[in-house]
Amino acid sequence: MNPADLGLPVDVPSTALFTDQYELTMLQAALAAGTAERRSVFEVFTRRLPEGRRYGVVAGTGRVLDAVENFRFDAALLGFLRERRIVDEPTLEWLASYRFRGDIWGYPEGEVYFPGSPLLRVEGSFAECVLLETVILSILNHDSAIAAAASRMSSAAGARPLIEMGARRTHELAAVAAARAAYVGGFATTSDLAAGFRYGIPTVGTSAHAFTLLHDTERDAFRAQVDSLGRGTTLLVDTYDVAEAVRMAVEIAGPELGAVRIDSGDLLLVAHRVRQQLDDLGATETKIVVTSDLDEYAIASLAAAPVDAYGVGTQLVTGSGHPTCSMVYKLVARAHSADPAAPLEPVAKKSTGGKTSIGGRKWAARRLDEHGVAEAEVIGTGPVPAGLEGRQLLVELIKGGQVVARESLDVVRDRHAAARAGLPLSANQLSRGEPVIPTEYV
Numbered sequence: 001m002n003p004a005d006l007g008l009p010v011d012v013p014s015t016a017l018f019t020d021q022y023e024l025t026m027l028q029a030a031l032a033a034g035t036a037e038r039r040s041v042f043e044v045f046t047r048r049l050p051e052g053r054r055y056g057v058v059a060g061t062g063r064v065l066d067a068v069e070n071f072r073f074d075a076a077l078l079g080f081l082r083e084r085r086i087v088d089e090p091t092l093e094w095l096a097s098y099r100f101r102g103d104i105w106g107y108p109e110g111e112v113y114f115p116g117s118p119l120l121r122v123e124g125s126f127a128e129c130v131l132l133e134t135v136i137l138s139i140l141n142h143d144s145a146i147a148a149a150a151s152r153m154s155s156a157a158g159a160r161p162l163i164e165m166g167a168r169r170t171h172e173l174a175a176v177a178a179a180r181a182a183y184v185g186g187f188a189t190t191s192d193l194a195a196g197f198r199y200g201i202p203t204v205g206t207s208a209h210a211f212t213l214l215h216d217t218e219r220d221a222f223r224a225q226v227d228s229l230g231r232g233t234t235l236l237v238d239t240y241d242v243a244e245a246v247r248m249a250v251e252i253a254g255p256e257l258g259a260v261r262i263d264s265g266d267l268l269l270v271a272h273r274v275r276q277q278l279d280d281l282g283a284t285e286t287k288i289v290v291t292s293d294l295d296e297y298a299i300a301s302l303a304a305a306p307v308d309a310y311g312v313g314t315q316l317v318t319g320s321g322h323p324t325c326s327m328v329y330k331l332v333a334r335a336h337s338a339d340p341a342a343p344l345e346p347v348a349k350k351s352t353g354g355k356t357s358i359g360g361r362k363w364a365a366r367r368l369d370e371h372g373v374a375e376a377e378v379i380g381t382g383p384v385p386a387g388l389e390g391r392q393l394l395v396e397l398i399k400g401g402q403v404v405a406r407e408s409l410d411v412v413r414d415r416h417a418a419a420r421a422g423l424p425l426s427a428n429q430l431s432r433g434e435p436v437i438p439t440e441y442v
Contacts, residue, residue: 015067016077016098019134021086027127028091036127037338041361044106044120044140044329046113050148050322052432055423057151057416058119059181060143061109065403067135068100100128101401105394107364109407110184110416112423114377116439118362119327121394126334133329141327142174143181145319149296150185151420152320153312155428156300161188161309163204164195165291166317178317184412187312199409209263212239222252232258234289237274238265246274250281259287259308267292268305275306295320296430333361346381358441365391366437374423380442 030036049056073081073095081087081095102124113119120136122129154162164182167175172194179187179195189202196203207225215221222235222245231253237245237260249257260278262270267290278286287308295315302310315321330349335342346359360381365388369375378388397405420427427436 039335041333054436057147059147060139104398110412146181147185149320150182152296154186163311164190166313231256234259
């Protein structure tokens with residue numbers, strides 16, 4: 001098969017090869033050794049937050065559920081593995097009927113997390129669980145990084161809406177996932193139509209500088225846009241002279257002009273001047289949208305400016321300096337045999353260099369203070385202490401191979417807003433610091 005024949009779909013027909021080769025070679029060796037069917041527990045967690053961050057955001061869970069459902073080896077994929085001699089025939093026969101039939105528990109999407117939080121717990125045979133490592137980490141590391149950046153930006157923006165517009169700054173399919181994660185983190189809209197099509201995210205967009213430059217005069221460009229899109233459109237006013245463009249925009253569209261967009265210059269100074277000019281021209285309801293390589297710090301610096309909305313691209317889709325969350329997928333417990341009744345035994349890697357892990361199938365709960373504010377992330381492997389039973393964080397996502405917890409993005413988005421609101425106020429500080437609450441092991 002020529003991969004080009006697949007085109008550029010928003011979804012992919014199978015996620016089975018979104019994996020590292022060693023997942024399949026481990027499977028082959030385990031099948032030969034008779035250990036592949038041992039009951040196992042894998043957990044996703046991160047040992048630390050990105051430097052200076054005070055909390056993380058779980059995003060991509062819904063995409064993980066889709067990926068697990070679509071993890072199938074059809075004839076073409078098996079033919080590729082056979083041609084490359086990546087695994088032997090018995091392994092290919094096993095893969096031909098692969099379906100994940102285990103259980104997955106995890107933090108609900110939109111929830112916040114901290115170092116050591118067991119974000120996802122995957123349970124089943126070693127064989128069926130180990131194959132999912134790479135695709136799960138790929139999704140969660142990317143989407144959670146974007147959502148964390150989006151959360152910081154939405155916190156800095158306050159009640160002002162944020163527009164995701166980073167599609168041109170990343171891979172075309174990553175752009176769709178980034179728009180989804182940004183929406184989870186608090187963004188209101190996206191410019192990416194594929195994200196709107198796939199996930200129902202509200203889309204926006206009007207014109208770029210090229211549209212102004214196409215026309216003989218800026219007046220001709222504004223007139224054409226208003227005639228086509230209506231007086232409520234957003235006119236881009238910084239192609240030539242901002243003050244003249246604002247005057248002309250109001251002259252053509254009238255005080256009903258929806259918005260003007262500023263994409264360059266000293267945004268703080270220009271926004272104040274444009275607001276004053278709009279008000280003097282009677283366009284008191286016309287909004288000001290600013291773009292131009294914004295991040296959370298630039299957004300915070302504009303808090304006192306008369307800005308109504310922000311458009312963010314590059315810094316968002318690159319995680320604002322932290323494009324991954326360093327999540328790992330580790331075996332934490334396994335049985336001594338394939339007998340379903342065989343007890344699970346904790347296992348853990350022991351090494352130097354900060355890469356140790358804690359064995360055992362874990363639960364997690366968030367302890368609150370007397371004011372209902374989070375004060376600690378509590379993680380354990382034994383009985384849940386009294387008082388924390390109702391504060392447990394993991395929910396069942398897949399049971400016996402069947403998805404049981406699909407949610408709308410609006411539910412996820414609201415959950416994140418509530419989770420962030422339940423943290424200490426210092427969580428909203430943009431200055432570098434430690435996690436806003438500690439992780440305690442019991």
